[in-house]
Amino acid sequence: MSDIKAWAHDMIKYAVRAGQMKRQPCESCGAAKAQAHHDDYLKPREVRWLCVRCHRAWHREHGEAANADAPIPYGQHNLWTDRLSETPPSWIANLETRRRGDP
Ligand SMILES: [Zn+2]
Ligand SMILES: [Zn+2]
Numbered sequence: 001m002s003d004i005k006a007w008a009h010d011m012i013k014y015a016v017r018a019g020q021m022k023r024q025p026c027e028s029c030g031a032a033k034a035q036a037h038h039d040d041y042l043k044p045r046e047v048r049w050l051c052v053r054c055h056r057a058w059h060r061e062h063g064e065a066a067n068a069d070a071p072i073p074y075g076q077h078n079l080w081t082d083r084l085s086e087t088p089p090s091w092i093a094n095l096e097t098r099r100r101g102d103p
Helices: 003-017 052-062 090-101
Strands: 035-038 047-050
Touching (some): 003 035, 035 052
16 A cells, blocks of 8 residues: 555544544445545545445546555645644654655
């Protein structure tokens, strides 16, 4: 999984945990258990909820989502934290550390 995909999924995980976003059933078939799918990884807030089968079908039809190879847009983590008074979660700090370690 490329970094930006992991980043976008972490964004969703964090938003769900912070109560900013709710998991939804599959928007295609209504299955209760669905995964967050991004049409565009640079728009981490914009997801479709798709079950495993519908998710696979989407990618078969549309291929890879947009910006799957883009660099992680560091600094945009305020997308999630601007409405919270708590310190950013540790995974953000980990991303920052990783970036500073890059040559
Ligand atoms: Zn489905
Ligand atoms: Zn997907």
